[in-house]
Amino acid sequence: MGHQEIALRLQEFWEGEGCPTIPARGWLPVGGLSPEGFFGVLSDEPFSACQEMSVVDLWLSPYGDDLLHPIIDRRLQVTSQAGSYDHRKRFLESLRALGLDVLVHDVRFVPRSEDRMPSENVCWKVLVDRIEIGSLKRLRNLGGIALREEAQVVEYSLPRLAISLEEGDAGSSSDRGEQCATYALHCAEPERIGSLFELSAAECEGSLSCGLYRPAYEHALHCIHLASLLSQREQTSVWERGARIEALISGCAKAYLEAADA
Amino acid sequence: MPEFLLEIETDEVPSALRQRAVSGLSRMAQENLHCQGARVLHSPRRLALIASDPSQDGVNAADLTTELRELAASSSLIPYVRHLACLYGDQVIAVRSANAVASGTSHAHWRTHGEEEIELASAASYERALAEKGVIVDQGLRLRMVREAIDAASRDAGIDVDVEDDLLAAISGGVEYPQQIAGRVNIPIDLPIPFASAALRAEELVLIARESGVPATFVGFSDGKVDPDAVRANYERVAGSAIRRCHGLFSRDRAAPLADSVRKLRDLMDEQGLGSVWEKTERLRTLSGLIAPIIGANQGVVDRAAFLSQADRATWIVRKFPSLHGSAGANYAALDGEEEGICHALEGRGKEGTALAIAEKFDDLCSVLLEGKDGRDPAVVDLADDLIEKLTSARIDLDLLSLLRAVSEQYRLLASSMGSDDLEGRVAECLSERLAQRLVNELGVTSAIAAAVPREVRGNPYRGSACAVALKKMSEGERFSLLLGSYGRMTALLTARSDHHFDPALFQGDAERSLWREYLKAEGKLDTYLEEIDYELAIGQLFQLAEAIDRYVKDVDPKSGSSEVKRNRLGLVACVVGQFARVCDLDALLAVDERSPGKKRRDGI
Incomplete structure (x- = not known):
């Protein structure tokens, strides 16, 4: 299963959970929220959407490009304001929908303190057998504004998911990523x-x-x-x-x- | 007496928050339940307090709810709370926090047992009930399981592996049930093993390897039972990726020699915010250059090592793995063909390494004090204690205040930019306080003896410790109170205006001449004993002086005779008292010795 197929299966799963797919975003810096997600969760109406995007993480440049830590990562971001909805359980179900047996694999939610993150927001990275395949955030504050309703943001790294499902090669790197790293460090x-x-x-x-x-x-x-x-x-x-x-x-x-x- | 149990189930909590909550629960056990023997257990997803004999007054839902709310708010735990359980004997106490109300149930491991509900019968059976459902809630037990598994893997490989406590704590603190996963990873032949270990450590994996260039074993731990064969390939991918990324950093660093990084230190600010790391390097060169001759280190080697000592902070490998500071510099220096002694010094080995390490610790201490931290700040306490330990364990006779005076100009520049002055006073106060604490807590001397260490040697931890230890031993003998009595009688004669001059030609009796002769003998011998840091012999010399003092006090009336004779007698007395002050401050002991005239013993000598 390549990462395009993984994306389609996940979109299908989240559409079933009331998160419609919206047009993909070209690029986003790491740590940013897409404009649709950002203004969506600030609006009066509860917002739910599933969006594919390329995330650029230049902090990884010194290491060089690596498929387990790609500088340009293809991601699927699911944003939802569905009240007490347990996204942790949904995250696991979405992994099961991809064929991952969570009883056999080491799935973990590891708490992460992001720099300058408001204390009422919480974030976990999600590891499958120690591969960081995504993250889960619960946002109560955005841009210094207390949200009317908590937003949960689930993010999947599609290439890393493919690797953890033993479909990808962790050793190769992308020319695009390498060029980005070289530019950031030397040029x-x-x-x-x-x-x-x-x-x-x-x-x-x-x-x-x-x-x-x-x-x-x-x-x-x-x-x-x-x-x-x-x-x-x-x-x-x-x-x-x-x-x-x-x-x-x-x-x-x-x-x-x-x-x-x- | 029924047992008490409070369990707070949470989502995975960052370790700093968890530590705050653990401290809060311990405090709650002492202050509300008045229970000294309570245990606080924790895992990534729960905190539990078990108290065996709590005060019945403390076990009521309303008070506990108030306490728990305060605890959750102060430790920022509120967003993470999922469920509460609270039992007193077999009775459920309906404590509330956030949106949860306590029940008599807990939950099994979330992944391996699908958060199945567990009916809790009592606090006593709590740990066993959870262990049967995939959760070891005792952090200490999980840590032992992890350590034993690593030890066994090391033994199998025939390699000694020294795993840092913080890595063990991170691994065992990140799982509810540790299961060992072993795998293999290739280490490139040019990548030093400490770098590879640091790379895997960042992934919470432990490398078991002796040399690069051959496949090595590593050990990791899953959270809960898994199929090791199914997960091993991914663990190996992660380990392989970590090593590749580390090698990428290493290759970038090796594009230029380590010495080239020194100039980059001008743009790198010191962690304490005290100027650039370049300026710190210059201070270290001066400080270590002054320390080197005192400990017999090679001055040239020390200077080159000090010049290179901070250069690795500008390398990629140390920016990403700060714990490699020092070791990375030594490795890069060796690869650049620097002298072996310089490489050893960069790792803190040999006399040259000791000189550099003391210089670095002392500079760090001055920096944090200049930054405005006070003597009780944990960073100041740790640095001062490390420095004192280093100097005393290596028996180094070094007066840190004299050292500071010699480099005061470099710190004065910093002090003006930090708006802080009197660095010497603050360093003296800090060292004096920490040395006294060490003497009392580690060497078992009384606070009175710690206070009797002369002010002049409190900046010299080795000398100060030697003085206190000798005073402790000598004060246990019967003669010591006689010495104190003699000293007390002598000082009672002095006034604030007594000067330290006398003319032997004006002496009028044998007692005066006898005291003068003993004084001269003591002066010479004390020079030798203090030079050799033999405080026992020095105090023994004071005993001999005491006999002459007693004769003098008995036979001589310092208030009789002409004013010139009286002044001369007081001058001799002041000089004799001055010899005592070179060895110890007996005034501090007089204040607590009931056997000396007119004094009350407070806490013993």
Whole structure:
């Protein structure tokens, strides 16, 4: 079973659980929520969706590309605000739907503290026989806004799932990933990337001043990506840049809610 | 007396939160249940308090609910709570927390037994009931199971493996029932074994290998029973990936020699926020250069090692695996063809390694104090205790305050940027406090004897310890109280204005001349004994001086005669008291010795 087939089976499973498939997203920096998910969970109506996307994780660059830790990862993100719905059980059922016998394999939910994550949000990475095949998040706060209803975000790494199901080769790496790593470590010019970060942040703030939260959010996602790129070349603290991004994301959330209330 | 059980079932909780909750439950047992012998058990998915003889007043649902709510809030446990169970004897106590109300049931291992409900009969049978359903709730027992499995695998391979306590705690703290999974992994021939071990450690796998270039065994642990043959291939994929990624970092680092990384330290900020790591390197070169001759280390080797000592912090391998700091530098230095002595020093081996290690610890201590942390801060306590232990166990006669004065300019620059001054005072206070604690807790001396260590040697832990140990031994003899009495009579003669000068030509009797002769003898011998750090002989010399003092006090009236004669007599007395002060501060012991005139014993010497 290749990862396309895994994606289809999972989409089928989650559609059965009331999470319809929405159009795929081209790319997303690691740790970001797609715009559809972000504004969806902030809205008045409970939001549920299943979306495929490419996630770029430049923090992995120093190690080089590896299929168990790919720099460009194909993922399926399932977001849902279905009250007391137990996503942990659903996660296991979805693995069973892929043919994984959870009585035989070592499946674990390992708690993860993400940098700067609000304390009311909790996150686990999901391991199958120690391979990190996805994550489960329970969000009560987004962009500094307390959510009306808790959002649960399930994420699967499709290539890693394929490997854990003994369908993939863990040894090979992708040329795309290797190029990304080489660029991040050796080629990206920190001053220019820093200027791009400032420009994107300014564009985000400019869009927000016009009440245009969607383009603002796209610029904020770009800032996340540029910040992780910069961190590969600099050894100084990225705390300040993290705080700036947090403020931009918070601005997007507030602008959305203001527009919704108007 | 019925037993008490409180179980909080949770989703998997981060270990820091769990530790906070464990401390909270222990406190609850003591303060609410007034129960000293309570046990707190924990696994990734539950915390349990078992108390064998709790106070009946403490076992009521309302009070426990209040306590539990506070505990859950203070330990950030609320989002994780799934279920509560609470029993007092066979009676269910309806404690509440978050959205859960306690019942008399628990749940089996979530994966292997599908969270099947378990009826709890009593606190006494709780652990057994859970063990039958795939959960070992006692962290200590899980840790022993993990350690024994690793030991057995090491024995089978004929290799000694030293597994760090924090890795054992992480492995056993991450599972409810550990089952060993063994696998094989290839280690590239050029990858040092400590690097490969660190890479697997990050995946909670233990490498059992002696050399690179050959397939090695590793051991991991699943959570609950699994089919080892079904999961082994994936465990081996994870181990293989970890080694490949580690080798990737190693290859990036080897693109340039270690010494080239030193210049990158200018842009790398010190963890304490005190300037750059480059500045730290410069301080270490100065400090270790001053320490080297004191311990007989090779100055050239120490300087080169100090120059390279922080360079590995700019390498990829240490950025990703910080525990390799030191070992990575030594490995890279060896690969670069640096002298063997330099490589050993970077690993803390040999006299040169000792000089460097003391310099680094002392610099870390000064840095945290400059940062504004006080003497009770755990980071300060750990650093000061390590430093004192290192100096005393290696019997190094080093006055840290003199060392600080010699490099004060480099710290003064930092102090101005940190807005902190009087570093010397803060270091002196911290060392004095920690040395006293060590003397009392580890060497078994009384607090009075710890206080009798002269202020001047409290910055020299080895000398201070030697003084206290000798004082403890000598104070156990009968003659010691006579010595204190003699000293007390002598100091009673002094006034604040007594100066330390006398003219032997003005002496008027044998008692004065006799005390003068003993004083001269003592002065010379004390020079030798203190140089050799032989405080027993030094105190013995004071006994001899005491006899002359007693004759002097009996025969001489310091208040009679001309003012010049009186001043001369007090000058001799002040000089004699000064010899005592070189050895120990007997005033601290006088305050607690009931046998000396006019004093009450408080806690004994």
